[in-house]
Amino acid sequence: MDFTFSDENESFRAEVREFLDEHVSPEIVQEMRASAAGEGIGRLTRELIGKIGDRGWIGMSWPEEYGGRNADLIDQYIFEEELARARVPLNLGNFIEQAPAIMHAGTEAQKAYFLPRLVRGEVTFALGYTEPSGGADLASLKTRAVEDEDGFLINGQKVFTTRAEQSSHIYLMARTDPDVQKHKGISIFLVPMDTPGITVRPLWTLPGGRTNEVFFEDVRVPKDALLGQKNGGWYIGASALNLGRAGARRYCVYVSPFEDLLRYLREDEIGRELAADPVVQDKMAQLYCEARVAKLFTMRSLSMVRRGENPPYEISSEKVWGPEFQVRTTEAASQILGDYHQLWEGDTAPNGGSFPRQYVGAMVSTFGHGSTQVMRTAIARRGLRLPKE
Amino acid sequence: MDVLLNEDEEMIRDTARHFFDAECDTDRIRAVEDGEERIDRELWQQLAELGWLGLALPAIQGGSEAPFAQLALLVEEAGRALAPVPLHPHSVASLALADAVERDEGGSLASSVLGDAAAGECLLTWAWSERLPGVGPDSVAMRAVPDGNGWRLNGCKRFVEAYDIADYCLVAVRTDAEGAPEDGMTLLLVEAGADGVSSVAQRALGGDYHSEVDFENVYVDGDALVGQVGSGWDLARPMLERAVVLNCAMIVGATRRAAERAFDYAKERVAFGHPIGSFQAIQHLCADMITWVDGAELLTREAAWHIEQGLDAALPVAAAKSFTNERCQMVLREANQIHGGYAQVKEFDQQLWYRRAAAWSMRLGTALEHRRTVAKALGFEEVR
Numbered sequence: 001m002d003f004t005f006s007d008e009n010e011s012f013r014a015e016v017r018e019f020l021d022e023h024v025s026p027e028i029v030q031e032m033r034a035s036a037a038g039e040g041i042g043r044l045t046r047e048l049i050g051k052i053g054d055r056g057w058i059g060m061s062w063p064e065e066y067g068g069r070n071a072d073l074i075d076q077y078i079f080e081e082e083l084a085r086a087r088v089p090l091n092l093g094n095f096i097e098q099a100p101a102i103m104h105a106g107t108e109a110q111k112a113y114f115l116p117r118l119v120r121g122e123v124t125f126a127l128g129y130t131e132p133s134g135g136a137d138l139a140s141l142k143t144r145a146v147e148d149e150d151g152f153l154i155n156g157q158k159v160f161t162t163r164a165e166q167s168s169h170i171y172l173m174a175r176t177d178p179d180v181q182k183h184k185g186i187s188i189f190l191v192p193m194d195t196p197g198i199t200v201r202p203l204w205t206l207p208g209g210r211t212n213e214v215f216f217e218d219v220r221v222p223k224d225a226l227l228g229q230k231n232g233g234w235y236i237g238a239s240a241l242n243l244g245r246a247g248a249r250r251y252c253v254y255v256s257p258f259e260d261l262l263r264y265l266r267e268d269e270i271g272r273e274l275a276a277d278p279v280v281q282d283k284m285a286q287l288y289c290e291a292r293v294a295k296l297f298t299m300r301s302l303s304m305v306r307r308g309e310n311p312p313y314e315i316s317s318e319k320v321w322g323p324e325f326q327v328r329t330t331e332a333a334s335q336i337l338g339d340y341h342q343l344w345e346g347d348t349a350p351n352g353g354s355f356p357r358q359y360v361g362a363m364v365s366t367f368g369h370g371s372t373q374v375m376r377t378a379i380a381r382r383g384l385r386l387p388k389e
Numbered sequence: 390m391d392v393l394l395n396e397d398e399e400m401i402r403d404t405a406r407h408f409f410d411a412e413c414d415t416d417r418i419r420a421v422e423d424g425e426e427r428i429d430r431e432l433w434q435q436l437a438e439l440g441w442l443g444l445a446l447p448a449i450q451g452g453s454e455a456p457f458a459q460l461a462l463l464v465e466e467a468g469r470a471l472a473p474v475p476l477h478p479h480s481v482a483s484l485a486l487a488d489a490v491e492r493d494e495g496g497s498l499a500s501s502v503l504g505d506a507a508a509g510e511c512l513l514t515w516a517w518s519e520r521l522p523g524v525g526p527d528s529v530a531m532r533a534v535p536d537g538n539g540w541r542l543n544g545c546k547r548f549v550e551a552y553d554i555a556d557y558c559l560v561a562v563r564t565d566a567e568g569a570p571e572d573g574m575t576l577l578l579v580e581a582g583a584d585g586v587s588s589v590a591q592r593a594l595g596g597d598y599h600s601e602v603d604f605e606n607v608y609v610d611g612d613a614l615v616g617q618v619g620s621g622w623d624l625a626r627p628m629l630e631r632a633v634v635l636n637c638a639m640i641v642g643a644t645r646r647a648a649e650r651a652f653d654y655a656k657e658r659v660a661f662g663h664p665i666g667s668f669q670a671i672q673h674l675c676a677d678m679i680t681w682v683d684g685a686e687l688l689t690r691e692a693a694w695h696i697e698q699g700l701d702a703a704l705p706v707a708a709a710k711s712f713t714n715e716r717c718q719m720v721l722r723e724a725n726q727i728h729g730g731y732a733q734v735k736e737f738d739q740q741l742w743y744r745r746a747a748a749w750s751m752r753l754g755t756a757l758e759h760r761r762t763v764a765k766a767l768g769f770e771e772v773r
Contacts, residue, residue: 001398001458003691004698005390074390266768278761278772285760288767289712292691293684296392300687303391317680373673380672384652384679389667 012075016082024086032089038210040166049121059096059119066103067119073306077248084252098125098171105228105236126164128172136374139182145174154219164200164212167193177231188233189225207361251298254322255291257358258329264350280336287329294322313383316375323365330359402462409470415738421473422596428554429473437509446487451507461638461693468639469646471745475551477635482513482559485628489616496612498578514555516546524629524754526570526622533562542607552600553590555581565619574621578613595748630706636753637689637713643746644717648678651724678720685713707762714750721746
């Protein structure tokens with residue numbers, strides 16, 4: 001066992017930190033906040049993404065043939081940690097989430113087109129999985145893609161399609177054969193968002209962000225929009241989700257409210273008075289231990305993936321423990337800070353008003369990318385081999 | 390960074406698992422719990438022959454010089470097996486003696502005892518807490534006053550593990566009552582049957598015995614000094630950190646086994662025509678149990694690794710212990726819930742794991758005490 005990072009790892013961390021200190025201005029952060037609130041990706045953000053791409057830090061752990069630099073997954077983890085530490089509200093992981101599936105199942109032409117554009121941030125995907133009829137029971141999806149001589153005709157609806165308004169493409173899961181067992185009639189399509197027939201409607205969310213509904217009405221795509229085998233999409237989707245799960249980004253999201261609360265209680269004048277209460281200190285110590293577990297779970301998954309193992313349940317444990325910890329933290333913060341915790345803005349609002357946003361935003365973690373209940377079932381069945389009913 | 394076990398660590402873990410699986414069935418555990426002897430002497434001797442009583446001791450003392458994390462893995466396996474031997478107090482005391490010998494501090498008794506300790510011929514324990522239990526320096530009030538070449542001891546130690554079967558006991562005393570709690574402390578190696586010592590063994594929840602040990606004008610020779618006079622805290626602090634981490638390892642080992650027993654039971658036990666493990670209500674309990682015990686294990690290993698590397702371990706040790714104490718109790722509770730009525734039945738084995746792991750979580754500092762340490766390390770001002 002080794003719980004620390006090597007000198008090389010730490011010097012890479014210093015390099016990233018220096019870069020972010022130099023290039024992340026308050027104006028960029030402001031622009032990214034506006035972007036999360038539905039304003040689209042701004043000019044400054046695009047420039048920053050370009051600079052990060054120039055340094056080879058997007059998709060850095062990919063093989064060189066696909067535009068990566070074969071970097072150790074630990075470097076990617078450190079990069080994500082530093083982005084979170086700098087409170088850069090930019091999820092570069094989202095930009096390239098679909099890349100492993102394209103490497104795995106794409107044609108040479110698809111790889112040549114998408115992969116270099118993904119690492120440069122020129123192509124971005126929204127994830128077209130969830131439908132109004134359900135997210136956890138994904139395989140029951142209803143969006144249809146019917147093949148004809150020219151390609152496929154798509155009709156249906158997706159929901160909670162975050163970043164659909166600012167993505168160049170959608171990674172779309174649709175039913176291509178309604179007459180077989182539900183997992184076996186699904187295909188994946190890589191569809192440009194400007195294809196005629198696609199309509200995006202915003203859904204505004206409590207923490208001040210935006211997600212979307214996306215409607216497909218007689219959307220016509222060519223044959224080469226299909227990724228992998230027709231009717232084989234379920235199995236590509238599953239592998240893409242797994243590869244995307246070993247990274248620091250999620251745990252950083254889970255623990256950031258705790259870090260903000262700790263900083264406020266240590267550094268702010270009112271915070272310090274509140275923290276003179278041993279009951280508050282006990283609660284903070286408890287939350288610290290739980291935050292540490294969230295981080296260690298991530299380090300464990302990363303260690304397993306680096307060893308070439310496919311963690312049977314450990315990533316799902318991260319996805320139960322972390323989000324529920326995040327919610328416990330925001331609830332504890334609300335009872336430590338009391339009246340102050342409600343303030344969205346103003347000089348007396350702790351931490352610039354971040355706490356109410358984190359409070360109403362924490363819930364998203366407990367159902368985004370699979371609810372904690374779905375994750376528990378996965379732990380029990382895949383990890384502990386408990387039987388299906 | 391790789392938080393998983395390396396090859397050497399896997400080897401000690403697997404060897405120990407294999408050994409205890411083969412040797413330490415529940416009949417043996419029950420025999421000690423119900424018997425007079427309070428230790429499985431044959432098992433103790435086997436551990437000595439395997440070199441495990443001196444696993445982390447220096448070679449010059451008959452040890453194997455294994456890194457501390459490997460000892461923690463061995464102790465975790467002993468905890469998993471509920472091995473009815475005092476591996477914990479023996480390891481804690483002998484490592485403290487080895488520290489003193491390595492620093493070339495104190496009398497010659499420590500080094501002469503260590504070889505026998507590694508060989509299983511001399512059983513060691515240690516005495517810390519008095520009226521108010523805990524792992525801070527303020528738990529020690531017992532006085533030792535200079536007398537000729539040595540000291541006179543007066544006072545009472547509580548919660549001393551395995552005292553009634555030990556040969557020597559490492560005792561923390563005050564040789565100077567003035568100053569901060571960290572100052573004026575001295576460690577002495579006292580023969581368990583010395584004149585003036587009387588002890589009463591009290592049966593505890595885990596089925597073992599903890600002694601209240603009275604020292605009435607007990608004379609201890611200068612040779613019995615461990616470390617330096619007045620700076621006993623320098624040795625005691627790492628001793629307590631190791632004791633806490635090894636205790637966490639035992640709890641984690643036993644709790645994981647208790648959880649695995651519940652998972653197995655859930656696969657076999659049929660209700661309403663289905664194994665209860667197919668019900669989501671049970672599956673979600675099981676998912677939480679494995680997540681919690683994994684969390685305790687990772688914190689414990691991180692703390693053990695800090696100690697092994699010679700890093701400041703105060704925060705990781707306190708984090709591991711406070712989390713393990715509470716979360717492992719929760720895992721044990723859910724494991725009982727899955728077993729239903731059988732969890733309370735003495736002849737059913739589940740209770741053996743439940744009682745011990747729960748009892749171990751009551752030793753060496755409560756979650757509240759360790760969270761005070763965590764809070765301090767986080768930069769909060771101490772309030773008492």
